[in-house]
Amino acid sequence: MIQKKVQGYSKYHHVVIDSKDVEKIISMAKSIPDRYFPDKALDIIDYTMAWCACEDMERFNLEVASDYVTSLLGKDNKNNEYMANIA
Numbered sequence: 001m002i003q004k005k006v007q008g009y010s011k012y013h014h015v016v017i018d019s020k021d022v023e024k025i026i027s028m029a030k031s032i033p034d035r036y037f038p039d040k041a042l043d044i045i046d047y048t049m050a051w052c053a054c055e056d057m058e059r060f061n062l063e064v065a066s067d068y069v070t071s072l073l074g075k076d077n078k079n080n081e082y083m084a085n086i087a
Helices: 002-013 019-029 039-054 062-073 079-086
Strands: none
Touching: 002 019, 002 039, 019 039, 019 062, 039 062
């Protein structure tokens, strides 16, 4: 289900994402406690693709996704170290 949605986001934003990056996003999304799957993973992908499109980037940027998730968790969150290890 996520892959099908990701394809739609990719066409809409004109940004390409690798399946490995989708798997990493799913892992990152697990650290977000106040949202549910698959929405939280799709939100990260959509936000990151929109950012990449605004910056005229054609490929998904995992670092931007990691920064977005970190911002959702808050600066002092203990999960930030976990996020650094995933990206």
